[in-house]
Amino acid sequence: MSGKPKLYYFDGRGKMESIRWLLAAAGVEFEEEFLETREQYEKLLQGGSLLFQQVPMVEIDGMRMVQTRAILSYIAGKYNLYGKDLKERALIDMYVGGTDDLMGFILMFPFLSAEDKEKQRAFIVQKATSRYFPVYEKVLKDHGQDFLVGNNFSWADVHLLEAILMVEEKKSDVLSGFPQLQAFKARISSIPTMKKFLEPGSQRKPVPDDKYVETVRRVLRMYYDLKAN
Amino acid sequence: MSGKPRLTYLNGRGRMEPIRWLLAAAGVEFEEVYLETKEQYDKLIKDGFLLFQQVPLVEIDGMKMVQTRAILSYIAGKYNLYGKDLKERALIDMYVEGIADLMQMILMFPFSPPDAKEKNLDSIKERATNRYFPVFEKILKQHGQDFLVGNKFSWADVQLMEAILAVEEKIPAVLSGFPQLQVFKTKMSNMPTIKKFLQPGSPRKPPPDAHYVETVLKVFKK
Numbered sequence: 001m002s003g004k005p006k007l008y009y010f011d012g013r014g015k016m017e018s019i020r021w022l023l024a025a026a027g028v029e030f031e032e033e034f035l036e037t038r039e040q041y042e043k044l045l046q047g048g049s050l051l052f053q054q055v056p057m058v059e060i061d062g063m064r065m066v067q068t069r070a071i072l073s074y075i076a077g078k079y080n081l082y083g084k085d086l087k088e089r090a091l092i093d094m095y096v097g098g099t100d101d102l103m104g105f106i107l108m109f110p111f112l113s114a115e116d117k118e119k120q121r122a123f124i125v126q127k128a129t130s131r132y133f134p135v136y137e138k139v140l141k142d143h144g145q146d147f148l149v150g151n152n153f154s155w156a157d158v159h160l161l162e163a164i165l166m167v168e169e170k171k172s173d174v175l176s177g178f179p180q181l182q183a184f185k186a187r188i189s190s191i192p193t194m195k196k197f198l199e200p201g202s203q204r205k206p207v208p209d210d211k212y213v214e215t216v217r218r219v220l221r222m223y224y225d226l227k228a229n
Numbered sequence: 230m231s232g233k234p235r236l237t238y239l240n241g242r243g244r245m246e247p248i249r250w251l252l253a254a255a256g257v258e259f260e261e262v263y264l265e266t267k268e269q270y271d272k273l274i275k276d277g278f279l280l281f282q283q284v285p286l287v288e289i290d291g292m293k294m295v296q297t298r299a300i301l302s303y304i305a306g307k308y309n310l311y312g313k314d315l316k317e318r319a320l321i322d323m324y325v326e327g328i329a330d331l332m333q334m335i336l337m338f339p340f341s342p343p344d345a346k347e348k349n350l351d352s353i354k355e356r357a358t359n360r361y362f363p364v365f366e367k368i369l370k371q372h373g374q375d376f377l378v379g380n381k382f383s384w385a386d387v388q389l390m391e392a393i394l395a396v397e398e399k400i401p402a403v404l405s406g407f408p409q410l411q412v413f414k415t416k417m418s419n420m421p422t423i424k425k426f427l428q429p430g431s432p433r434k435p436p437p438d439a440h441y442v443e444t445v446l447k448v449f450k451k
Contacts, residue, residue, distance in 0.1 A: 052327045052360055063319060069298065070322035077315050090294060090303045097296030098281050131281055 005030040005060040008044065010219065012212035013205045014107065015068045016056045018100075018162060020204065022072055024197035025158040026079035032203065041219045072096075076155040088150045095136070095148055095156040099163040102132045106166050108226045110208040111216075116228035121170050123229050128167045133178050136160055140180040146187055153191065161188045169207055234259040234289040237273065239448065241441040242434045243336065244297045245285045247329075247391060249433065251301055253426035254387040255308035261432065270448050301325070305384040317379045324365070324377055324385040328392045331361045335395050339437040340445075350399060357396045362407050365389055369409040375416055382420070390417040398436055 005023060009016035011034040023030050035041055035055065044050055050057055051066045058065045061078075065071045076082040076092070083089045105124045112120055139148055148156040164185050167174050175182050188194055197204055217223055234252060238245035240263040252259050264270050264284065274282050280295045287294045290307075294300045305311040305321070312318045334353050341349050368377055377385040393414050396403050404411050417423050426433055 051323060051364060052330070061316070063316070065319060065323060067323045067326035070319060070326050073302075073322050074315065074319045077318065086303065086306050087290070087292070089306065090292060090299055093299030093302050094280060094294065094296045097299050101281070135280055 004028075005058055007032045008035065008049075008057040008059075009055050010035050010212065010215055011205070012208050012215070014056075014208075014216070017205060018068065018103070018159060019056060019058060019071055019075070021158050021162050021197065022075050022081070022155060024203065025153075025191075025193050026075065026081060027193045028075075028079065030203070035219050036215060038219055038221070069100075072155065081153065081155045081158070083150050083154060084152070088154075091149045092154050092156045095139075096159050098132050098135060099156075099159045102128060103163050103166060105229055106170070108228075109170075110213045111222075111226040112228055113225045116225070120228040124167060125171045125174060128163075128174060129177065132163070133175075133181060136184075137178045137180045140184055146184075157184075157188055158194075161185060161194065233257075234287055235262065236260070237262045237264065237278075237286040237288075238284050239264050239441065239444055240434070241437055241444070243285075243437075243445070246434060247332070247388060248285060248287060248297065248300055248304070250387050250391045250426065251304050251310070251384060253432065254382075254420075254422050255304065255310060256422045257304075257308065259432070264448050265444065267448050267450060298329075301384065310382065310384045310387070312379055312383055313381075317383075320378045321383050321385045325388045327361060327364065328385075328388045331356055332392055332395065335399070338399075339442050353396065354400050354403065357400070357403055358406065361392070362403070362410060365413075366407045366409045369413055375413075386413075386417060387423075390414065390423065 005028065007016060007019065007030055009032070011032075020030075035044075041055075044055075044057070045053055049064050051064070054066060056066065056068055056071065058071050060071075060074070065074060073082070083092050102124075105120065105127060109117065109120055109124075136148065143151075145151045147153050148160065161184075164175065164181060175185065189198060196202060234257065236245060236248065236259055238261070240261075249259075264273075270284075273279055273284075273286070278293055279286055280293070283295060285295065285297055285300065287300045289300075289303070294303060302311070312321050331353075334349070334356060338346070338349055338353070365377065372380075374380045376382050377389065390413075393404065393410060404414065418427060425431060
């Protein structure tokens, strides 16, 4: 055993991607085991490693952690990316809650029918530009600091960068009305650990494709389409 | 200003109910403002009270907090219901997140179309009895302690208690295969702050009815 955290998920973004981002931001190397077959998943289930029968699952510090939010909070706390006190943590939690909701709309995207995809794309862009981006634009403008909370790099910054890049994949000029966020994106992308994660060959996963969708459906036996928002 | 936390939501459970439970469990008195009209909600947004244009909103310690999880984490941290260290916090987070997934099914239930209600009820029953309750039954059996984490009352216990009662409202005999959970439920019911919250006249809200559903649809109409 290497002592490195080990991630159990599909070979793709999904709910694990935010965890990859945060570990990478903290400069933590990690291993991955990719679920490709139903048999692998059932083996994990039978072995009792999945507390609620679900992935993501991360083996870290002797624990088999499940529940994305719990895993992210643990990593943030352990690597000092969670603010300096309860109030800063509250701000980080609020901001991450927002970007999580936004990324949630994108998460379901590959599993929508073709016609729902167009509808959802418009919905994502509308929510990003009218509900979420303005909030972070204002936070950055109001305090004029480099980072969202407490003048210190935190989970909130990592999550926001991830969200920005994901929305840009749906509409490349989506940041055009948000000068603060453009500067933020450039700044956070140039932090050494983030820069490394954004380079080819890192453990960052690509935009989900048909093969990914097929794998998830097969492993989870999830053959229905999700509904658009 | 009273200094008490102030909750803004509809006059019903929804996403605010776990917050009411947790504040009550911590022995914290709070005030409530009820949204009854779309105009009230639009005004809150216009006045900049709602960070992401959504409720729940909890005004606490000079902050206008939104995002249910953020609010719950803050309350848990402030009132020592979040374990003693990072690892206990990790366990609590895992447990409350799992329970939240179950509660989400119950939250959405009143808004499902009539022809889907039976199927959804079956799903709730299936998930509760096959996925969630067995986990907590096992945890309590294995360590033999009164509380889920660290031999101490925490947010996880409050959340589980709320979930048990919510599922029982839909499926009265649901705990029949879970002796540890039955004992747990009794113990929690007898804790002074929870006992008080379970008495009539407390801020606890009743199960959602047609009027509540109507109000939700009206207030949040686009």
